[in-house]
Amino acid sequence: MEKCLRSSLASTVAALSLGLGLAVAVPAGSAHATAAQCQNGANGFIDISDDASGTVVRSIDMGAGRTVTLQHGNIRGLQRGWAKISGTTVNGDLVWMDWTTNGGSKWLQCGPFAVDRGPGTSKTSAAKTTSNDKNYRFRACGYLKNAGQTKCTSWW
Template structure:
């Protein structure tokens, strides 16, 4: 009786685990920077130095190092401005020049929805690993349509831990 119960339990666990893996892998999109650079998906490449008007808030990322360097600190924000004669939005990530340890990395990406947040296009992630660096996502046209919205997400990491993903509100 114990062996039948054990076989049933192991079989059920394997089935549940397998279903979770299939469900998890089919629902997670694997986005890449190349999906939205060079004019793909309606995005426009912009220089990392481009600054605009801050919208939808911003945030700070802090990772504690376990040894010598106390932190890796970065900030992220969503900005809008004129790009090639059109009003557009983009994400930006800046790393601290003094609190950025060796091995630290940061990433930023922008999500754009055109259907009231039912689905979205992820532009990025874009990576940076040096102190005092600034990186932007490509820009996407803004719109008066209530169905179009943007958010910027970011994460900072060191080899043994990360900040987790944090995003601005949709704008």
């Protein structure tokens, strides 16, 4: 009984956090595609500058002075979403963006992309056009090389 109550409470807290749009630490889970399916224009993704910045809609503190954000903005004339890792990064930290068209049951993982320009530099995923369809969603995820941990934002 106590185990059921703990499980129910955990489910309720997770549902409330997601409903409020708060970032939560969750395992990235297994993606249903390869990174190649979002690079060089594949599936409508475009490569963007690692220094690109837009409106932050989700953010998660990765620890060690690093943050992963889900951003959107006007890139090449269209509203697009992307993931970005920044802060006290080190080469080998990873960032990626998950994209779903069915509310998160299955998704395409765009990345991972590794920080490769030296300590303290940012890295972005490829960018994908946004949509008003409630099932068409994004989340940003990151992995810290030195901490061995993965965290993702909630879906947006």
